[in-house]
Amino acid sequence: LYGAFVVRAIRLADRKGLLAIVIGDTWMSIKSFEAMRLRLLDGHAFDSFVHLRDVSNHPDIFGANAAFVVSMTGNRTRRSPFIRLTPLGSERKEHDLRRALSERTADAGYHLASGNDFAAIPGTPVVYWLSENMRRIFSRPTVGSRYQAKAGPGTRDDQIFLRLYWEVDRRKIGVSEKWLLTDKAGEFRKWYAGCSYVMDWEDDGRRIRNHTNPDGSLKSRPQNTQFMLKEGVAWGKVGSGDTSFRWRPQGFGFNDAAPAIFGPHPFRLLGPLNSATATQVLSATGSTLNVQTGMIADLPFGDVGSLEVDEIAEQLVSASKLDWDSQETSWDFSRNPLVALAL
Numbered sequence: 001l002y003g004a005f006v007v008r009a010i011r012l013a014d015r016k017g018l019l020a021i022v023i024g025d026t027w028m029s030i031k032s033f034e035a036m037r038l039r040l041l042d043g044h045a046f047d048s049f050v051h052l053r054d055v056s057n058h059p060d061i062f063g064a065n066a067a068f069v070v071s072m073t074g075n076r077t078r079r080s081p082f083i084r085l086t087p088l089g090s091e092r093k094e095h096d097l098r099r100a101l102s103e104r105t106a107d108a109g110y111h112l113a114s115g116n117d118f119a120a121i122p123g124t125p126v127v128y129w130l131s132e133n134m135r136r137i138f139s140r141p142t143v144g145s146r147y148q149a150k151a152g153p154g155t156r157d158d159q160i161f162l163r164l165y166w167e168v169d170r171r172k173i174g175v176s177e178k179w180l181l182t183d184k185a186g187e188f189r190k191w192y193a194g195c196s197y198v199m200d201w202e203d204d205g206r207r208i209r210n211h212t213n214p215d216g217s218l219k220s221r222p223q224n225t226q227f228m229l230k231e232g233v234a235w236g237k238v239g240s241g242d243t244s245f246r247w248r249p250q251g252f253g254f255n256d257a258a259p260a261i262f263g264p265h266p267f268r269l270l271g272p273l274n275s276a277t278a279t280q281v282l283s284a285t286g287s288t289l290n291v292q293t294g295m296i297a298d299l300p301f302g303d304v305g306s307l308e309v310d311e312i313a314e315q316l317v318s319a320s321k322l323d324w325d326s327q328e329t330s331w332d333f334s335r336n337p338l339v340a341l342a343l
Contacts, residue, residue: 003027003036010070012040017072018047025051025066029125029286031295037124039238040117045074046082047266048099049128051074052237054087082128084109106131122298137300144297147263151237151293152183152228152254161200161254165331168198175251176181176228178202181331182253183260190274191313191320200254201228205308221256230252232260233270239291243282245273248315259293269304271313279303285286 002023013019025215027033040046049068071078083100085093087310100110106129113128121127121138124288127130143149155161165173173179179198186193200207204225211220234248247270248260261269272278282288287295325332 019070022064022067025163030224034123045078046069046080047071047083051084079112079114084113097234100130140300141302143299144300149293150224150227150263151256154256166200175336180253183258185258188244191316192246196325232262233266234260239289267310267313272301272304
């Protein structure tokens with residue numbers, strides 16, 4: 001709702017005037033506010049910006065943690081001051097604000113950025129704190145230019161078509177059997193995570209492909225089935241702030257909760273995606289809570305990696321798989337590691 005007020009305020013403001021606003025900060029990066037960001041930058045410029053960030057323990061501010069002034073006569077080339085305060089109490093924020101204005105350094109939370117800086121990033125997020133080197137990363141080839149990011153089939157009735165693998169006859173689990181080991185994402189985990197679920201994929205998913213509503217319309221979403229059983233780099237669509245990427249070997253199914261990237265040299269891509277740089281890029285583009293395939297395809301990691309990265313990522317995957325398989329719930333569990341030490 002506040003987005004509508006911002007757009008309306010821009011229309012009402014004098015063409016040579018200033019517009020002061022105090023609102024929440026969710027609009028700064030998430031995709032649904034992209035149109036509002038473009039409207040703010042269209043023929044205008046930020047005059048100044050104080051990002052209060054967390055205000056949960058602030059005595060007189062409730063949710064409104066972004067205070068800024070927009071100049072109606074500005075343009076995208078104008079570099080303006082942005083102050084990023086610590087997410088602590090009001091007294092600390094006041095101290096940090098004075099420090100930022102006095103020192104005017106990035107370490108003190110003082111940044112200069114222009115509309116062009118934001119426009120260079122997909123979605124035009126207001127990520128004023130990014131360094132010049134980080135901004136340049138977005139000019140590199142995207143993941144989507146070299147790979148295919150795809151979500152798996154959506155059953156729309158998981159209680160019918162999905163089971164934990166120990167709930168069904170093990171003899172009926174396999175590529176040519178009724179039940180197919182299936183990646184359903186799960187908790188945050190990098191490098192490798194085995195599959196605890198199986199999906200009814202008998203006759204190439206016949207029952208899922210033909211699952212309908214009472215009126216006869218198709219209820220399921222049997223999408224991208226040509227990528228079933230293929231090796232890829234997977235992640236969980238529903239995130240918790242940080243996104244973890246992991247290797248998924250050949251022979252497994254996947255659903256729409258566990259999308260994946262398909263293409264050559266998966267380890268070469270896996271390493272950079274699990275890096276601190278990728279975490280910053282995802283945060284900058286607002287791709288942290290509902291991580292869609294399009295967001296991953298837009299990441300500027302299409303030409304990164306090397307043979308050395310391949311080898312390091314493969315070692316990390318091996319270590320992560322060894323850890324996963326030490327759990328009794330792993331499909332490949334053989335014996336408890338403590339028991340193995342005693343033998």
